[in-house]
Amino acid sequence: MEVHGILGNGFQEVIYQRALELEMALHDLEFRREFEMPIYYKDIHIGTRRADFLVEGIISVELKAVIKLEDVHLAQAINYLEAYNLEVGLLINFGSKSLEFKRVINSKFKS
Secondary structure, X not given: OHHHHHHOOOOOHHHHHHHHHHHHHXXXXXXXXXXXXXXXXXXXXXXXXXXXXXXXXOEEEEEEOOOOOOHHHHHHHHHHHHHHOOOEEXXXXXXXXXXXXXXXXXXXXXX
């Protein structure tokens, strides 16, 4: 909320990534930005995907800078959780006039 409150909407996603990186560091959160994670299909490595942020080693944070979040963005965030076997994530959209965010849950999570 702090980042959106200061920058507002209208910037590219990378600007919000950089600002959020600074905010997380100020709050002593452990995170990795653009963390490359492998994607598997039937236990076979088929590629990689860079998560915008992996926070505290357990929360995926995906950023968008679009006018409105669409179902495809939510589906993408859930797919990443499933691919990485993470239980929860956040989908944050800085592109709308008011900050949009959604908590996403991986119903297929295996602890």
